[in-house]
Amino acid sequence: MEAASPKIPRVVIIGAGFGGLEAAKKLSGEAVQVTVVDRTNYHLFQPLLYQVATAALSPADIAAPVRAILSKCENMEVILAEVQSIDVNARKVKMVDGELDYDYLILATGARHSYFGHPEWEKLAPGLKSLEDAVEIRRRILMAFEYAEKISDEAARKAAMTFVIIGGGPTGVEMAGAIAEIARYTLAKDFRHIDPSQARVVLVESEPRVLAAFPEDLQISAMRQLVDLGIEVRTGIHATNLSEQGLQVGDEFIPCRVKIWAAGNNASFVGHSLGAPIDRVGRVIVNEDLSIPGHPEVQVIGDLANFSYQTGQPLPGVSPVAMQQGRHAARNILAMIDGRKPQRFWYFDKGSMATIGRNKAVADLKLVHLSGIPAWLAWLFVHIIFLVGFRNRLAVLFQWAWAYFSFNKGARLITRNFQSEQRPPA
Amino acid sequence: MEAASPKIPRVVIIGAGFGGLEAAKKLSGEAVQVTVVDRTNYHLFQPLLYQVATAALSPADIAAPVRAILSKCENMEVILAEVQSIDVNARKVKMVDGELDYDYLILATGARHSYFGHPEWEKLAPGLKSLEDAVEIRRRILMAFEYAEKISDEAARKAAMTFVIIGGGPTGVEMAGAIAEIARYTLAKDFRHIDPSQARVVLVESEPRVLAAFPEDLQISAMRQLVDLGIEVRTGIHATNLSEQGLQVGDEFIPCRVKIWAAGNNASFVGHSLGAPIDRVGRVIVNEDLSIPGHPEVQVIGDLANFSYQTGQPLPGVSPVAMQQGRHAARNILAMIDGRKPQRFWYFDKGSMATIGRNKAVADLKLVHLSGIPAWLAWLFVHIIFLVGFRNRLAVLFQWAWAYFSFNKGARLITRNFQSEQRPPA
Numbered sequence: 001m002e003a004a005s006p007k008i009p010r011v012v013i014i015g016a017g018f019g020g021l022e023a024a025k026k027l028s029g030e031a032v033q034v035t036v037v038d039r040t041n042y043h044l045f046q047p048l049l050y051q052v053a054t055a056a057l058s059p060a061d062i063a064a065p066v067r068a069i070l071s072k073c074e075n076m077e078v079i080l081a082e083v084q085s086i087d088v089n090a091r092k093v094k095m096v097d098g099e100l101d102y103d104y105l106i107l108a109t110g111a112r113h114s115y116f117g118h119p120e121w122e123k124l125a126p127g128l129k130s131l132e133d134a135v136e137i138r139r140r141i142l143m144a145f146e147y148a149e150k151i152s153d154e155a156a157r158k159a160a161m162t163f164v165i166i167g168g169g170p171t172g173v174e175m176a177g178a179i180a181e182i183a184r185y186t187l188a189k190d191f192r193h194i195d196p197s198q199a200r201v202v203l204v205e206s207e208p209r210v211l212a213a214f215p216e217d218l219q220i221s222a223m224r225q226l227v228d229l230g231i232e233v234r235t236g237i238h239a240t241n242l243s244e245q246g247l248q249v250g251d252e253f254i255p256c257r258v259k260i261w262a263a264g265n266n267a268s269f270v271g272h273s274l275g276a277p278i279d280r281v282g283r284v285i286v287n288e289d290l291s292i293p294g295h296p297e298v299q300v301i302g303d304l305a306n307f308s309y310q311t312g313q314p315l316p317g318v319s320p321v322a323m324q325q326g327r328h329a330a331r332n333i334l335a336m337i338d339g340r341k342p343q344r345f346w347y348f349d350k351g352s353m354a355t356i357g358r359n360k361a362v363a364d365l366k367l368v369h370l371s372g373i374p375a376w377l378a379w380l381f382v383h384i385i386f387l388v389g390f391r392n393r394l395a396v397l398f399q400w401a402w403a404y405f406s407f408n409k410g411a412r413l414i415t416r417n418f419q420s421e422q423r424p425p426a
Numbered sequence: 427m428e429a430a431s432p433k434i435p436r437v438v439i440i441g442a443g444f445g446g447l448e449a450a451k452k453l454s455g456e457a458v459q460v461t462v463v464d465r466t467n468y469h470l471f472q473p474l475l476y477q478v479a480t481a482a483l484s485p486a487d488i489a490a491p492v493r494a495i496l497s498k499c500e501n502m503e504v505i506l507a508e509v510q511s512i513d514v515n516a517r518k519v520k521m522v523d524g525e526l527d528y529d530y531l532i533l534a535t536g537a538r539h540s541y542f543g544h545p546e547w548e549k550l551a552p553g554l555k556s557l558e559d560a561v562e563i564r565r566r567i568l569m570a571f572e573y574a575e576k577i578s579d580e581a582a583r584k585a586a587m588t589f590v591i592i593g594g595g596p597t598g599v600e601m602a603g604a605i606a607e608i609a610r611y612t613l614a615k616d617f618r619h620i621d622p623s624q625a626r627v628v629l630v631e632s633e634p635r636v637l638a639a640f641p642e643d644l645q646i647s648a649m650r651q652l653v654d655l656g657i658e659v660r661t662g663i664h665a666t667n668l669s670e671q672g673l674q675v676g677d678e679f680i681p682c683r684v685k686i687w688a689a690g691n692n693a694s695f696v697g698h699s700l701g702a703p704i705d706r707v708g709r710v711i712v713n714e715d716l717s718i719p720g721h722p723e724v725q726v727i728g729d730l731a732n733f734s735y736q737t738g739q740p741l742p743g744v745s746p747v748a749m750q751q752g753r754h755a756a757r758n759i760l761a762m763i764d765g766r767k768p769q770r771f772w773y774f775d776k777g778s779m780a781t782i783g784r785n786k787a788v789a790d791l792k793l794v795h796l797s798g799i800p801a802w803l804a805w806l807f808v809h810i811i812f813l814v815g816f817r818n819r820l821a822v823l824f825q826w827a828w829a830y831f832s833f834n835k836g837a838r839l840i841t842r843n844f845q846s847e848q849r850p851p852a
Contacts, residue, residue, distance in 0.1 A: 041568060041840045058484035060837035067616035068838070077618040080572040080840070098576070131841055142467060146506040150523070190493035192503040398824060411486035412494070414467045414506075415557055 008033045009337050012093055012100055014083050014270070015108035016043050016066045018319040019302035022326030023106045028073035030334060035100060037093065039082045041065055044131060045387055047319065048396070050171060052134035053260075054178035055142065055186075055412045056403055059131045061396050062387070083109065085273035088295050104297045104333045107270065107284075108326065111303040111317060114266035114281065124242045125259035128171055135415065140258045141179060142414045145187060147257070148194045155255065161199045162256035164247055166239045167263030168205025169212070170354040173222060175260055176203040177357035180229040186412075202232045202256070204239055204249055206263075211354055211362065213316060218362040221371040225360040239263075265317060267304045274298065279306045283314065289342040290329050296342055299329035307345065315347055319386075324348065355379045358404065434459045435763050438519055438526055440509050440696070441534035442469050442492045444745040445728035448752030449532045454499035456760060461526060463519065465508045467491055470557065471813055473745065474822070476597060478560035479686075480604035481568065481612075481838040482829055485557045487822050488813070509535065511699035514721050530723045530759045533696065533710075534752065537729040537743060540692035540707065550668045551685035554597055561841060566684045567605060568840045571613060573683070574620045581681065587625045588682035590673055592665045593689030594631025595638070596780040599648060601686055602629040603783040606655040612838070628658045628682070630665050630675055632689075637780055637788065639742060644788040647797040651786040665689075691743060693730045700724065705732045709740065715768040716755050722768055725758060727751035733771065741773055745812075750774065781805045784830065 009032050013020045016038035027034050042063040051057040067078050081095040086105065093100040113127030126136050141163065148160035161183075165176045183199035190196070203210065203226065209219040210226070210233065226233050234249060241248040246255040267282035276292035277285040283306035286292060290299045290307070302322035306314045315321045324347055332342035353363035353375060361375035370378055384397055435458050439446045442464035453460050468489040477483040493504050507521040512531065519526040539553030552562050567589065574586035587609075591602045609625035616622070629636065629652065635645040636652070636659065652659050660675060667674040672681040693708035702718035703711040709732035712718060716725045716733070728748030732740045741747045750773055758768035779789035779801060787801035796804060810823055 041572060041838070058486040058837075059841065060484040060839055063839050065616070065838045067613075071616045078616075079576060080569075081576070131839065135841070143506075146467060150505060150507070187493075190491070190497045190504075395821070395824065398821065411484075412467070412491045413486055413489050413557070415485065415561070 009103040009333075010035070010101065011104045011106065011333060012037065012102035013106045013108065014038075014093065015110055015268075015302070015304075016040075016078075017046070017108060017110050017302060017322060019322035019326035019329075020106065020108035021066075021069065022323045023108070023301070023330040024070060024073065024076060024326075026327050026330035027333070028070075028076065030075065032075060032104075032333070032337070034073070034076040035079060035102075036066060036070065036076060037079045037081050037083060037095070037100070038066055039080070040130075041067070041080050042131075043069060046129070047383060048387075049128055049131070049134050050174040050178055052131065052411070053128055053137040053141075053175065054182055055138050056178070057396060057399055058411045059135065061399065063131060083270055085270065086298075088274055088292075088298055091297070102297075104336070105299065106326070106329045106333070107274075107298065107300045107304060108302045108322065109268035109270045109304050111265040111267045111282075113261055114264050115261065116264060118242070121242045121261065124244065125166060125247075125261040127261040128175065137260060138411075139414050141182070142412060144258045145183075145191065145194070145196055145199075146414070149191050150193075157194065158200075159246065159255040160257045161194065161196070162202065162246075162254065163199065163258045163260070164202045164204060164239075164254055164256045165260045165262055166204050166247070167261065168203055168207070168210030168233070168235065169262060170352075172203060172205070172260075172262035173210055173226065173354050173356055175262060176201050176226060176231050177229055177355070177360065180231050181357050184230070200232065201230070202234060202254060204237060204247075205233070205235045206238050208236050210235065214352065214354070214362060214364055215369060218364055218369050218371065222354065222356060222362045225356045225362075225372070229357055229360065265303065271300070271304050274300070276300075279314070288344040289332055290325060290345050291332075291342060296336060297333075299332060301325035301329050307347075309344070310347055316352075318352065320350060321347055353379045353382070435529040435759075436461070436527065437530045437532065437759060438463065438528035439532040439534065440464075440519065441536055441694075441728070441730075442466075442504075443472070443534055443536050443728060443748060445748030445752035445755075446532065446534035447492075447495065448749045449534070449727070449756040450496060450499065450502060450752075452753050452756035453759070454496075454502065456501065458501060458530075458759070458763065460499070460502040461505060461528075462492060462496065462502060463505045463507050463509060463521070463526070464492055465506070466556075467493070467506050469495060472555070473809060474813075475554055475557070475560050476600040476604055478557065478837070479554055479563040479567075479601065480608055481564050482604070483822060483825055484837045485561065487825065489557060509696055511696065512724075514700055514718070514724055517723070528723075530762070531725065532752070532755045532759070533700075533724065533726045533730060534728045534748065535694035535696045535730050537691040537693045537708075539687055540690050541687065542690060544668070547668045547687065550670065551592060551673075551687040553687040554601070563686060564837075565840050567608070568838060570684045571609075571617065571620070571622055571625075572840070575617050576619075583620065584626075585672065585681040586683045587620065587622070588628065588672075588680065589625065589684045589686070590628045590630060590665075590680055590682045591686045591688055592630050592673070593687065594629055594633070594636035594659070594661065595688060596778075598629060598631070598686075598688035599636055599652065599780050599782055601688060602627050602652060602657050603655055603781070603786065606657050607783050610656070626658065627656070628660060628680060630663060630673075631659070631661045632664050634662050636661065640778065640780070640788060640790055641795060644790055644795050644797065648780065648782060648788045651782045651788075651798070655783055655786065691729065697726065697730050700726070702726075705740070714770040715758055716751060716771050717758075717768060722762060723759075725755035727755050733773075735770070736773055742778075744778065746776060747773055779805045779808070 045062040115121045183196045187196040271284040284300045303317040351365040355361040363370040363375040471488040541547045609622045613622040697710040710726045729743040777791040781787040789796040789801040
């Protein structure tokens with residue numbers, strides 16, 4: 001591998017999510033030297049993260065090594081590093097252990113859940129953004145049933161078998177449905193002192209209906225499908241306080257051991273260092289061409305970007321937006337290198353879908369709205385097609401088929417971290 | 427589920443490894459009330475743990491929930507709990523959060539690696555007993571290559587690409603072979619600044635040859651197969667000191683970042699509370715019928731037991747011994763309940779095998795010694811047959827077939843624990 005010659009423009013892509021990876025693929029084989037930086041060594045298929053959290057899939061089923069994905073792109077290198085800030089004037093990326101120069105930058109560091117000014121809630125109610133989050137939530141859900149099986153105190157047992165999901169967007173709806181299904185089907189026969197199918201699953205949403213971004217008929221259908229699964233849906237109400245013992249929702253205190261956060265995101269802190277305008281949730285307000293004011297060489301995409309020119313509202317934080325913006329940012333950079341002007345971004349919205357459980361989903365395909373089995377099949381099809389990497393696709397298909405026909409979940413492991421594994425001395 | 431009536435004898439099995447689980451299955455449907463206690467919620471197929479540590483398999487591929495395995499055994503309950511000690515006189519099991527009464531006890535708490543009086547080495551050179559260990563070792567191996575790719579200092583890069591395995595038993599041999607294969611095949615094309623196939627793998631063994639428990643011809647064959655894979659085999663020599671920077675082996679200091687411990691075990695500390703004689707490595711010296719002196723109702727099996735009546739040597743800490751002892755202990759308990767005497771245990775040794783890599787293994791089948799491809803196929807066959815649970819068997823077969831034909835490893839994830847995932851504030 002030769003070192004980057006000074007004549008070849010150097011493009012740095014930060015973040016190997018949907019947006020960053022699409023940008024990288026678009027730049028493969030072009031006359032640019034590309035460095036992809038991510039703080040993990042894998043690309044995560046985030047739409048299926050809730051299946052890891054609910055023991056249907058293993059972490060490796062929804063993650064593929066970034067190096068392996070890009071190994072055939074010879075003009076590309078991959079660095080595992082944590083980015084701290086960007087110096088847009090010096091055109092430098094500052095990392096924990098070094099810095100990188102760039103001629104063009106694509107910033108795609110995404111978002112994490114936000115707790116509306118209550119950071120202390122994170123330990124009580126983990127959100128679902130990373131594999132570590134998912135494994136932790138899986139541990140808490142499974143441990144709650146183990147705890148309930150052991151104790152005799154009726155109130156404590158009820159609290160252990162109550163699961164509250166805060167936030168009724170697609171992630172919250174998917175988590176609620178998956179927990180209800182584990183309890184009703186997967187674990188139903190495994191315990192002697194409790195009946196897991198009596199578990200209580202509560203979904204709390206501050207809007208009048210769940211899936212606020214979906215058309216009204218699908219919102220109503222989703223509510224009905226959730227109720228069919230035995231889930232208590234509480235809408236138009238806020239979680240006002242959280243503790244180990246439970247949470248306060250309006251006038252009611254719900255005693256519960258496991259609380260899951262699916263309400264609201266904050267964009268990555270890296271955006272703050274750009275000196276560009278930032279919105280209320282930390283997103284960088286980009287120009288029409290995805291650049292930031294005064295710096296056409298800096299393109300900001302995906303969940304980190306606030307792009308409001310098309311609908312008057314910021315585009316939603318979903319993978320199709322990130323992927324289309326990734327490809328567009330790459331095209332803009334190639335254009336600038338050729339001496340042409342970067343172009344305005346247009347989002348082509350093919351619709352959106354959310355799954356609730358086995359045979360239960362909603363899909364807004366723009367021309368047609370689907371509910372139930374047709375929506376579920378559409379969801380299955382799209383997610384398998386888009387799963388990165390041949391192996392993962394087959395492995396996931398296999399696990400899903402197995403889970404569907406057997407009602408069994410394959411990844412019901414309660415694992416701890418390495419440090420806590422130490423044993424008392426002999 | 428009715429509560430155990432006072433007339434039905436209560437059997438407690440501690441440990442859901444190979445021995446404990448076989449005992450439980452043998453007691454299924456008998457006129458006893460069985461409680462299985464384990465500190466994890468899964469049975470671990472330990473012989474394949476090295477494949478999780480080397481990114482070939484996911485944790486869930488080699489682990490099955492204990493509850494699911496035993497869900498059809500109606501006279502059985504499963505408790506997730508950490509046992510601290512046994513009070514053999516009061517016939518009580520003391521756990522962190524409660525106690526259990528028993529009429530008969532099967533103790534199968536196994537072993538963990540021991541550091542020969544250097545507990546401070548555990549952090550430097552993790553051993554391989556649990557899923558947490560395996561994920562930590564996987565993280566260290568993959569991180570070493572990532573680190574080597576980033577740094578420019580030649581000595582530090584070499585140290586990062588040197589992997590030392592301490593202990594040349596089956597686990598050490600398997601780890602060395604698997605790391606060499608990852609470096610030579612899986613990662614070969616993924617980096618730009620290093621050549622992973624230049625990684626140095628060193629196997630240190632204090633005996634004159636590796637696999638000391640195997641016949642001499644297979645030891646020699648294993649050494650040759652290891653060298654074929656490019657592994658440096660250092661025998662007849664001790665690791666005398668370990669540090670972050672490397673390890674001292676005889677007169678030589680080997681700079682290396684990743685050190686893996688595969689030398690020596692200590693039996694579980696729970697055995698010490700029995701008041702029975704204990705050997706040098708913490709194993710309980712059992713009677714001919716697997717009981718302890720004065721307590722025929724306490725049967726000790728598997729890696730925790732020192733049974734020396736058959737060969738004059740303690741039986742090895744391998745799964746066939748544990749499984750046969752598990753069934754025997756269950757039979758003894760049923761005999762005692764019937765008013766008959768417990769019987770002496772006899773181990774039927776069908777042989778042993780160790781794998782080194784793709785098409786590389788040794789197998790001592792007693793009547794015949796195999797090396798290379800036939801041994802490897804025998805190993806593959808036996809391990810797939812014995813994998814607990816239909817799903818795991820198919821999933822593992824699928825991953826192996828994929829890895830074999832593509833040279834790709836499916837589970838190359840560097841994951842951290844939940845706490846370390848917290849981000850700097852925005």
